[in-house]
Amino acid sequence: MTAGVLSVGSYVPTRRVSNDELALTMDTSDEWIRSHTGIGNRHIASDDEPTSFMALRAAEDALARAGVSKEEVDQIIVATITPDYRDFPATANLVQRDLGVPHVGSFDLKAACTGFAYGLAVGRGLIDGGVAKKVLVIGAEKLSAITNWEDRSTAVLFGDGAGAVLLGSVDEGRGIQDSILRTDGTGAEALFMPAGGTSTRFSPETVPQDLFLKMDGQKVYNFAVRVNVEIVSELMERNGLTPDDIDYIVPHQANFRIIHAAARRAKIPLEKYYLNMEEYANTSSASIPLALSEMDRKGLLKPGMRILTVGFGGGLTYGGNYIVW
Numbered sequence: 001m002t003a004g005v006l007s008v009g010s011y012v013p014t015r016r017v018s019n020d021e022l023a024l025t026m027d028t029s030d031e032w033i034r035s036h037t038g039i040g041n042r043h044i045a046s047d048d049e050p051t052s053f054m055a056l057r058a059a060e061d062a063l064a065r066a067g068v069s070k071e072e073v074d075q076i077i078v079a080t081i082t083p084d085y086r087d088f089p090a091t092a093n094l095v096q097r098d099l100g101v102p103h104v105g106s107f108d109l110k111a112a113c114t115g116f117a118y119g120l121a122v123g124r125g126l127i128d129g130g131v132a133k134k135v136l137v138i139g140a141e142k143l144s145a146i147t148n149w150e151d152r153s154t155a156v157l158f159g160d161g162a163g164a165v166l167l168g169s170v171d172e173g174r175g176i177q178d179s180i181l182r183t184d185g186t187g188a189e190a191l192f193m194p195a196g197g198t199s200t201r202f203s204p205e206t207v208p209q210d211l212f213l214k215m216d217g218q219k220v221y222n223f224a225v226r227v228n229v230e231i232v233s234e235l236m237e238r239n240g241l242t243p244d245d246i247d248y249i250v251p252h253q254a255n256f257r258i259i260h261a262a263a264r265r266a267k268i269p270l271e272k273y274y275l276n277m278e279e280y281a282n283t284s285s286a287s288i289p290l291a292l293s294e295m296d297r298k299g300l301l302k303p304g305m306r307i308l309t310v311g312f313g314g315g316l317t318y319g320g321n322y323i324v325w
């Protein structure tokens, strides 16, 4: 027996903001956003929908789809860079409280857009190591709360939402077969929030823009294309797979140009990549489980299918998983 995905759930805020709506308040256009990113819409959470709320809804959806009661959950992991509280308590602790599962362990995992890929590997480790039998791995983000809405170069890129998987033991030959988790810390400030932490503490003099996400778009773009190819190629090589063996690659949904360029370089048909940034934009650690949830609802995921995930983003973190569904 090894750890695998028993079910996938998701939650997306109802408020849907199109590119045209953004262009009403910002010097941008549907044409620019679509041609540079492939993004058409994003969903924006209300004040009543903090990250923990979306994470909880996604987790409840995953449990319902698995037909597993909340009492069976042993551990809750929330991958997020937009926690309800800046430092503590962990957002996972709020999910634990609101799900109503006293004594279940919970913690946040901060690996930005690679958070879900890291979370799958950690969840698998807990199960394979005998620490837990069932683990909720949730990717949840309210990026609208850390977006500088006056910076058109980042504001058009991000959205809110949550996706969750329930991990448990699956039959031999299925489940999470392999994971690669990497970081290039030299690029830590290529995508980050400059102020508010212990290195640049918040003070009355803090420039408001420094409390929002800041990005060197070109640097992150080049990094993202390179590591996409690296992770997908290495996962295939380590597991004796060719592109023909892969049913789907589920990448972090940042930008379709990154995926197109990576697919071309890796010589993998673009059709193998599942893309949904048109509807949700970049939801950081939520983007891969949101895509998996949408695929599941469409009936695209069948037992035995070979799936690769690939994440990349702030940190600069990158990584991926090989899953036999």
Ligand code: UT7
Binding pocket: 027, 028, 029, 032, 033, 036, 037, 113, 152, 153, 154, 156, 215, 217, 218, 220, 221, 224, 252, 254, 255, 282, 284, 312, 313, 314
């Ligand atoms: O999870 C990882 C998250 N990060 C990413 O996915 C970001 C990776 N980077 C990118 O995808 C690209 O760098 C962007 C989409 C962010 C930018 O695309 P680009 O082709 O690198 O554009 P640019 O930054 O070089 O800007 C080109 C022009 C500039 O105008 P000028 O100086 O040439 O007159 C920008 O001011 O496009 C302008 N521009 C915009 N115009 C309309 C930048 N943002 C916008 C906008 N609407 N929203």
